[in-house]
Amino acid sequence: MRFTDMLKSRLWASSIFLALFLSCDRKNSKSIGDKYLVEKVPTESPLPFLPGLVSDKYLIHKGIFSNDLDEYYFTVSDKNFAKFDVKVIHKENGQWSASENAFFNSNYNDHGMSFSPDGNTVYFSSTRPVESERAVDTWHIWKSELMRGKWQQPEYVDIPNLREKLTSHPTITQEGNLYFHSSNPDYSNMDLFVAKLRDGKFQNAKKVFESGSPRCTPYVSPNGDYLIYASIEGQLDLMISNKKANNNWGTPRPLPSRINDNGQGNPYVSPDGDFLFFTKGGEEWSVQWVSTKAFMSMTDDSY
Structure with a gap:
């Protein structure tokens, strides 16, 4: 030839x-x-998820899916951050339904929700009253469990050593390690904490990291091998830390600049592990999504 x-x-x-x-x-x-149920899917650069879902009168915050991806829960607030509500949309005949209040939403403020890895418990933060000794009037963690196909009345999640603190944005591993952020009721000294489940009760919480800038809105993977959160230093930046062989968290590193470009928070990874969702600030708030391939290859040694 x-x-x-x-x-x-x-x-x-x-x-x-x-x-x-x-x-x-x-x-x-x-x-x-x-x-x-979208027309365009992101790769390694973020795209808005369901733009127009919330009217211009409100701000959209964290969004999560039910484990079967048939429901999408999201938080909205007024622009003065005076009232937070959790809404939900459902898949109906190949499209998303109109939004309605989530089953655990109340007349108080509700926000920062996440499902357990098995999908049978939803954890969230709320300002509803707590009938507990020493619990102050602020955000606390609550949960609702799915029993015999019906969601039960929400219950207060007691973290013994943080009853007088603000606790919010819970996320839990398969082993029952509950991660969240906590601060004084005036939002000062905010950082990440973890409380371990023992005999059906959460034990005293400990700080995830001993030092560093303030942190908030954590997401932990189901098997607890990585943690994503927002660093509160200047604008919010999303950081990731990988669990080491000695069971300690590795040095946190920022996600790529194409993700960290305008003040980001409320990270959440879809149940299939394929997409990272997060809230983007600025003049027009939006929930963005991006392929986890944009950062999943990153390790402590690859920055």
């Missing part, structure tokens, strides 16, 4: 391979779009 014929043959084969690759990529993107 002459060289020119060989070159043409290779170019033809490459073009066929590229066409097949792009076709598969489009089919995969369409499949994911159908899964989340």
Whole structure:
């Protein structure tokens, strides 16, 4: 075969391979779009998720899915941050329904929700009254459990050594380690804490990191191998820490600049592990999503 014929043959084969690759990529993107009921799916650069879900009169905050991806829960507030409500939309006939109050929403402030890895418990933060000794009037952690197909009345989650503190944005591992942020009731001295479950009760909480800038809104992976949170130093930046072999958390590192570009918080990873969702601040707040491939290859040694 002459060289020119060989070159043409290779170019033809490459073009066929590229066409097949792009076709598969489009089919995969369409499949994911159908899964989340969206037209456009992000890769390594964030996109707004369901823009227009909330009217201009409100701000949208954290958003999470039920474990089967059939429901999407999100927090809205007025622009003065005076009232927080948790809303939910459902998949109905291939599209998202109109929003309504979530089953655990109350006349008080509710926010910072997450499902347990098995999907049978929802944890959230609320300002509803607590009938407990020493508990002050501020945000506390609550939970509702799914029993015999019905969600039960929310119960106060007692963290013994933090009853007089603000506690919010809980997220839990398969082992029952509850991560959240806590501060004084005036929001000063905010940091991340973890409380371990023992005999059905959470024990005294400990700080996740002993030093560093203030932190808030944690997300922990189901098996507890990585932790994403917002660093409170200047604008909010999303940070990630990986669990080391000695069971300690590694040095936190910022997520890529294409994610950290305008004050981010409320990180959450979808139940399938494929997408990171977070709240983007600025003049127009929005929930953004991005492929976890944008940062999952990062380790303490790869920055």
